[in-house]
Each structure stands twice: as structure tokens, then as C-alpha cells.
Amino acid sequence: MAYPDTRMRRMRRDDFSRRLMREHTLTVDDLVYPVFVHEPAGRAEVPSMPGIERLSIDALLRVAEQASELRVPALALFPVTAPEAKSLTAEAAWADDGLAQRAIRALKQRFPQLGVITDVALDPYTSHGQDGLLDDGGYVLNDATVEALVKQALSHAEAGADVVAPSDMMDGRIGAIRAALEDAGQLHTRIMAYSAKYASAYYGPFRDAVGSAGALGKADKKTYQMDPGNSDEALREVGLDLDEGADMVMVKPGLPYLDIVRRVKDAFGAPTFVYQVSGEYAMLKAAAANGWLDERACAMEALLSMKRAGADGVLTYFALDAARWLREA
Numbered sequence: 478m479a480y481p482d483t484r485m486r487r488m489r490r491d492d493f494s495r496r497l498m499r500e501h502t503l504t505v506d507d508l509v510y511p512v513f514v515h516e517p518a519g520r521a522e523v524p525s526m527p528g529i530e531r532l533s534i535d536a537l538l539r540v541a542e543q544a545s546e547l548r549v550p551a552l553a554l555f556p557v558t559a560p561e562a563k564s565l566t567a568e569a570a571w572a573d574d575g576l577a578q579r580a581i582r583a584l585k586q587r588f589p590q591l592g593v594i595t596d597v598a599l600d601p602y603t604s605h606g607q608d609g610l611l612d613d614g615g616y617v618l619n620d621a622t623v624e625a626l627v628k629q630a631l632s633h634a635e636a637g638a639d640v641v642a643p644s645d646m647m648d649g650r651i652g653a654i655r656a657a658l659e660d661a662g663q664l665h666t667r668i669m670a671y672s673a674k675y676a677s678a679y680y681g682p683f684r685d686a687v688g689s690a691g692a693l694g695k696a697d698k699k700t701y702q703m704d705p706g707n708s709d710e711a712l713r714e715v716g717l718d719l720d721e722g723a724d725m726v727m728v729k730p731g732l733p734y735l736d737i738v739r740r741v742k743d744a745f746g747a748p749t750f751v752y753q754v755s756g757e758y759a760m761l762k763a764a765a766a767n768g769w770l771d772e773r774a775c776a777m778e779a780l781l782s783m784k785r786a787g788a789d790g791v792l793t794y795f796a797l798d799a800a801r802w803l804r805e806a
């Protein structure tokens with residue numbers, strides 16, 4: 478039926494009918510809050526991420542309390558390693574008394590119902606800032622790195638992590654981690670695979686936050702993270718990770734890659750997550766600070782667009798704000 482029998486604007490006329498026909502919504506259940514934990518006492522601002530701080534474990538517990546009160550389902554934990562704890566071989570990544578491991582234990586003891594997702598990758602621990610171990614020519618070794626990642630993931634699971642999230646993009650790491658978890662009797666540890674992680678320039682503020690930017694220098698991660706020009710390759714990555722035992726898959730970054738989210742959701746129907754990364758957050762914050770964009774409206778629109786693209790959940794630095802905004806709405 479054509480105009481005038483069909484008038485698309487009829488349903489848009491009033492709030493009640495707009496609400497009734499809304500196809501996608503954002504709820505607090507969709508949010509994961511990434512947090513940075515550091516060794517020093519107290520909090521330290523991250524200049525390129527206004528509103529985000531590096532937190533001591535004590536300060537982290539106070540943030541976890543807010544997240545729990547707001548009913549945000551989970552935190553994603555990112556440790557900031559002191560320069561003297563970094564090395565070529567990244568042993569600090571699986572130290573039983575490491576910062577990540579202590580933070581996991583503290584969180585699970587105080588807030589057992591709050592999900593704890595840990596980052597499995599070596600970049601916070603390597604003196605060169607790459608996510609893996611290097612050969613003499615500076616190439617990131619795959620299989621040796623996977624062995625290290627397995628140790629790291631096991632130490633997180635043993636400390637009580639609910640979800641380990643390998644963000645390194647090595648081949649075969651999901652299968653190796655899943656096998657090691659099963660062998661260790663860690664049957665319930667979920668794996669959230671950063672399956673389609675692109676070699677993106679939008680990670681800059683994150684690298685400032687964890688202090689890997691200086692170590693990395695002018696180097697890039699293009700030999701393991703994906704080429705932004707590719708889309709079919711993302712489906713192959715997701716397929717492999719699901720076959721190897723991933724419970725959830727992720728696309729990262731978010732807004733520039735929503736076509737990938739849609740393809741992944743359509744092709745696999747698996748729990749699919751998207752990471753609204755540090756650079757996406759920084760852009761919105763900077764525009765809002767200049768009075769050029771409405772922060773709340775634009776952040777909520779971006780998060781909703783991720784749901785519409787097919788994501789089941791979003792890792793976002795806006796998680797606590799979004800949870801508050803949803804309450805007020």
C-alpha cells in the first residue's frame with residue numbers, strides 16, 4: 478500500500494506509538510565496564526580519556542560497588558604494569574601475586590555476583606608493548622606466545638576470573654586455553670574471544686592508560702590484528718574461535734565496524750559483543766567538552782546502534798553513565 482494509505486509518520490507521531498514499535502533497546506544488562514587498575518595508592522586521571530581513572534585495588538572496589546548498585550553485569554579488568562615489572566618475556570602476566578590476580582581475588586571476595594572479565598594478552602607486561610613474545614627480527618611469535626597466554630589465562634581462572642578474554646589475536650589460542658582450563662578442572666570459566674580485532678588507530682587513549690604507548694613507540698600490530706579493509710576474514714576468525722571453544726565472540730572497535738557485527742551475528746547466532754574502544758570514547762568526550770555534541774544523547778545513540786547491529790552487549794567506558802541515564806529515562 479502506498480501513500481496516502483501508508484503514512485509512515487502516523488506511528489512516529491506520539492511517544493507511546495514510537496515506544497511500542499521500537500525494535501531495539503539498550504538496557505543495563507547490555508553493559509560491561511572496562512576498568513584500569515594500578516599499583517600506586519589512589520586514583521590517577523587518564524588525560525586522553527576524561528572521566529576515566531587508573532585505580533588502586535581499594536579504589537577499584539569502590540567503583541565495583543557503584544557498578545553493583547547500578548546492576549552493571551560485569552567489569553573488564555586491565556592492569557597497568559609498572560615499568561620495572563615489564564620484561565621481554567612478560568612473566569609478570571601469570572604471577573600468582575600479580576596486580577591482575579590480586580584485583581580479581583579482591584573483586585570476587587567483595588562482590589561475588591559481579592562478573593569479572595580479564596584481558597589475556599601480554600602487552601601490559603612486555604617491555605616492547607607488543608601482545609606477544611618476539612623473535613630476533615621483532616616478529617611476534619605465535620606458538621610461544623600462546624604458551625604464555627595459556628599460563629596467564631589459567632592464573633586468572635585460578636584467582637577467580639569468571640571470563641577470560643584473549644585480546645591478542647594469536648592463532649590457536651582459544652583452543653589451547655580451553656584445553657588447559659578443562660585439564661585444570663576450570664569447567665565454568667567462560668572465554669570471550671576478541672575474534673575480530675582490527676589493527677585500529679582508535680586504541681591510542683587505551684595505550685596511554687595502560688602505559689604501553691611509550692613502549693610500543695612507532696611500531697604497530699598489523700602482523701596479528703586484522704586489516705580494516707577486511708570483512709570475510711572476520712567471519713573466518715569468529716568461526717575458528719567458536720570451533721575452538723569460545724563462549725562469546727567480540728568485534729572491536731565498535732562504531733566503525735558495525736557491518737562486521739551484523740555479519741557475525743547473522744552467520745553464527747552466537748553471543749556477540751562489541752567494544753566501543755577508547756578512541757570512540759575520547760572523540761565523544763572531546764566534542765562534548767567543546768559544546769559541539771550532546772554527550773549523553775550521542776553516547777546513548779552509539780550504544781543503541783551497536784545493539785541494532787546485532788550485539789548482545791557492549792564493552793564501554795560509558796557503562797556507569799549509561800546505567801544512570803537509563804535509570805533517569
Ligand code: PBG
Pocket residue numbers: 596598599600608644645679680681682683684698753754755756
Ligand atoms: C591489548 C588491548 C587493547 C585494547 C584492549 N586490549 C589495545 C591494543 O590492542 O593495542 C584496546 C581497548 C581500547 O582502546 O579501549 N591487548
